[in-house]
Amino acid sequence: MYETDDPSIEQRTRYREWMNRSVGAGTLGFFLAVAVSVLASGPVTDWVLFAGLGAYYLGYIGYLAVWQRTGVRHFDEREAEIERRAASLTAVFVVSVTIFGLPGLVVVQGTDVATVPAFVEGVVWGYMGLVLVFLGLYGYVERRYS
Amino acid sequence: MNNDVRERREAEGLSQGELGDAVGVSRQTINAIERDRYDPSLELAFALADFFDCRVEDLFDPDG
Numbered sequence: 028m029y030e031t032d033d034p035s036i037e038q039r040t041r042y043r044e045w046m047n048r049s050v051g052a053g054t055l056g057f058f059l060a061v062a063v064s065v066l067a068s069g070p071v072t073d074w075v076l077f078a079g080l081g082a083y084y085l086g087y088i089g090y091l092a093v094w095q096r097t098g099v100r101h102f103d104e105r106e107a108e109i110e111r112r113a114a115s116l117t118a119v120f121v122v123s124v125t126i127f128g129l130p131g132l133v134v135v136q137g138t139d140v141a142t143v144p145a146f147v148e149g150v151v152w153g154y155m156g157l158v159l160v161f162l163g164l165y166g167y168v169e170r171r172y173s
Numbered sequence: 174m175n176n177d178v179r180e181r182r183e184a185e186g187l188s189q190g191e192l193g194d195a196v197g198v199s200r201q202t203i204n205a206i207e208r209d210r211y212d213p214s215l216e217l218a219f220a221l222a223d224f225f226d227c228r229v230e231d232l233f234d235p236d237g
Contacts, residue, residue, distance in 0.1 A: 103199050104213070105198065106199070
């Protein structure tokens with residue numbers, strides 16, 4: 028039988044369960060804290076909210092800790108390929124919106140032809156920021172593979 | 174890319190899950206390979222060939 032250095036599917040499944048439970052517990056803790064703060068009153072609700080936020084952050088830190096500390100792939104290569112393709116399509120969408128949207132936004136605002144809703148302006152500039160992040164990370168990853 | 178993974182797996186009497194477990198991938202990945210919906214990495218192709226005790230080119234046909 029072929030031997031692989033990678034942990035078994037059972038181990039990977041177990042690690043993924045830990046990760047999901049950690050995130051689930053953190054998210055549940057946050058929602059419970061919000062629910063308590065809505066139903067209760069007084070200064071103690073602030074502490075409940077902070078506790079919920081702490082549980083939420085801890086949940087995600089737990090997720091990252093299991094992911095990083097176990098040192099194994101939690102997703103097999105087909106799932107990783109699906110992620111890569113989805114990320115690539117997302118990048119194409121964001122770049123397309125930025126390429127066509129940003130010059131249009133500047134011209135429309137400069138000529139006062141129409142009033143651009145604030146959320147549209149926020150989306151376009153937000154996507155512009157994402158494009159800059161993408162370009163920076165692209166350069167970083169390219170250097171690692173050169 | 175055509176391949177003989179399904180035929181060889183069935184000849185060994187294995188389920189997709191058992192083969193996936195043996196080479197370190199999910200049942201869905203084995204299923205996608207058998208249906209020509211996903212071309213495996215070199216690492217996985219060699220793992221499958223090693224498992225079936227054959228050469229990669231015996232298992233996968235790039236002209237298919």
